Amino acid sequence: GQPLDVNFQANFTEIAEKVKVNSTEKVLAAALDVLEGFDDEDFLQDDSRSGYWTHEPECIHNDDHSEEYCVYTDKTFARGRGISFFTSPTIAARVVELSAFTDSAVHEDVNNFEDPPWEIRNVPGRGNGLFATRTLHRGDLILADTPVGVFQSDAFFLDYAIGYRYLHTAFDRLSDATKDIVMRTAAHSPGDPYMERINTNAFAGDFEGAPHFLFYPETALMNHDCRPNTLYHHDTNTLVHSTYASRTILLGEEITITYINILEPRSERRQVLNRWGFECQCSLCSRSNAEINHSDSRIRKINTLQTQLSDWTENSIATPAMAEDLLLLYEEEHIHAAKGIGHMLAALAYNAEGDISLAKKHAKLALESGVVTDGSKEADENDLEAMRKSPKSHWSYLVRKKQRQERERSVKSGR
Ligand SMILES: C[S@@+](CC[C@H](N)C(=O)[O-])C[C@H]1O[C@@H](n2cnc3c(N)ncnc32)[C@H](O)[C@@H]1O
Numbered sequence: 001g002q003p004l005d006v007n008f009q010a011n012f013t014e015i016a017e018k019v020k021v022n023s024t025e026k027v028l029a030a031a032l033d034v035l036e037g038f039d040d041e042d043f044l045q046d047d048s049r050s051g052y053w054t055h056e057p058e059c060i061h062n063d064d065h066s067e068e069y070c071v072y073t074d075k076t077f078a079r080g081r082g083i084s085f086f087t088s089p090t091i092a093a094r095v096v097e098l099s100a101f102t103d104s105a106v107h108e109d110v111n112n113f114e115d116p117p118w119e120i121r122n123v124p125g126r127g128n129g130l131f132a133t134r135t136l137h138r139g140d141l142i143l144a145d146t147p148v149g150v151f152q153s154d155a156f157f158l159d160y161a162i163g164y165r166y167l168h169t170a171f172d173r174l175s176d177a178t179k180d181i182v183m184r185t186a187a188h189s190p191g192d193p194y195m196e197r198i199n200t201n202a203f204a205g206d207f208e209g210a211p212h213f214l215f216y217p218e219t220a221l222m223n224h225d226c227r228p229n230t231l232y233h234h235d236t237n238t239l240v241h242s243t244y245a246s247r248t249i250l251l252g253e254e255i256t257i258t259y260i261n262i263l264e265p266r267s268e269r270r271q272v273l274n275r276w277g278f279e280c281q282c283s284l285c286s287r288s289n290a291e292i293n294h295s296d297s298r299i300r301k302i303n304t305l306q307t308q309l310s311d312w313t314e315n316s317i318a319t320p321a322m323a324e325d326l327l328l329l330y331e332e333e334h335i336h337a338a339k340g341i342g343h344m345l346a347a348l349a350y351n352a353e354g355d356i357s358l359a360k361k362h363a364k365l366a367l368e369s370g371v372v373t374d375g376s377k378e379a380d381e382n383d384l385e386a387m388r389k390s391p392k393s394h395w396s397y398l399v400r401k402k403q404r405q406e407r408e409r410s411v412k413s414g415r
Pocket residue numbers: 125126127128129184185186188200201220221222223224225276277278279280281282
């Protein structure tokens with residue numbers, strides 16, 4: 001059949017906001033009221049779906065059965081770490097086809113924290129964070145973990161009280177060791193301990209187009225920085241989230257990731273981060289206003305250049321010089337993670353003018369830098385590899401040069 005369509009947004013997104021809005025203490029109190037009226041018989045045990053899972057799925061549906069969600073647990077997942085889903089039966093049936101569930105070898109080297117290159121330390125005003133215990137270089141693996149909980153966001157909105165109950169079922173089924181690492185993460189507001197931990201720590205991802213929260217308990221230990229020193233990749237087949245150094249990280253330095261799109265001016269970044277209940281005091285946001293103005297203006301230029309260089313319509317005005325400017329701006333702004341994307345855009349821009357030697361050079365640099373941070377990594381890498389090997393047979397070859405000549409001809413001929 002069709003491959004499972006899994007899309008990972010690689011940051012904490014607006015879904016968290018949606019839940020946050022709904023998960024005030026008021027809602028929690030109402031939820032607990034409703035729960036008191038429930039007996040265990042009200043919750044369905046569905047034997048017919050047990051198939052793959054180590055526990056009987058526990059299911060809930062709406063009145064006309066158009067929506068149904070169940071808790072599916074595999075206590076043996078990822079060498080005993082375990083995982084619980086709260087999702088629809090159709091999605092659960094597709095999920096077990098992923099290599100995460102069919103090939104235990106894919107998790108051999110993950111969730112291994114025996115000698116990590118970091119330690120947990122408390123930072124005043126930010127809670128815990130990870131700090132390098134040795135010098136790290138670009139590309140070094142910092143941590144790779146699997147999610148312990150994956151929850152379809154719609155499931156919570158079917159009935160809030162029941163959503164809470166199922167969330168607890170999902171976590172309670174996991175081992176004590178796994179529960180301990182969940183409870184080690186931060187909850188930034190009072191309220192339900194599990195719900196608030198999802199709010200504070202979960203990433204957003206799609207399975208079959210449906211938004212889900214993914215809870216990665218070690219990834220969750222990293223604080224946010226608008227100029228992070230890491231980049232990450234989410235493998236949609238193994239469900240492994242891997243974080244790598246994006247530059248040299250010195251011993252004792254805090255290891256940070258970004259929770260947001262960092263190519264926004266400070267005011268917007270802070271607004272988005274307020275959803276996690278903190279005012280960003282990261283290395284960038286805490287600079288002087290003059291410096292912030294410079295940074296904001298560079299960010300605007302970066303966005304413009306990225307848009308122009310990604311324009312492959314016949315009216316594109318992109319040039320290789322723009323790509324060179326973009327690479328410089330990434331450096332000036334310390335956006336290390338984007339280096340690969342910059343070289344990829346440069347490779348394409350040169351090839352589109354027929355400059356194959358610079359196209360090859362940048363394709364090689366892009367491949368060396370690591371290109372993207374989401375599930376399409378392989379596709380981009382294959383495309384770049386193809387260009388490096390044979391630029392003239394790549395789709396981008398001479399495209400923009402020909403378009404420009406065509407435009408000039410029509411101007412001359414008065415068309
Ligand atoms: C995913 S957790 C990160 C780890 C957390 N500090 C802990 O103690 O486990 C997210 C929470 O950490 C804090 N945090 C993360 N980055 C921060 C920053 N740049 N400035 C202030 N607080 C931050 C906020 O309280 C946020 O809700």
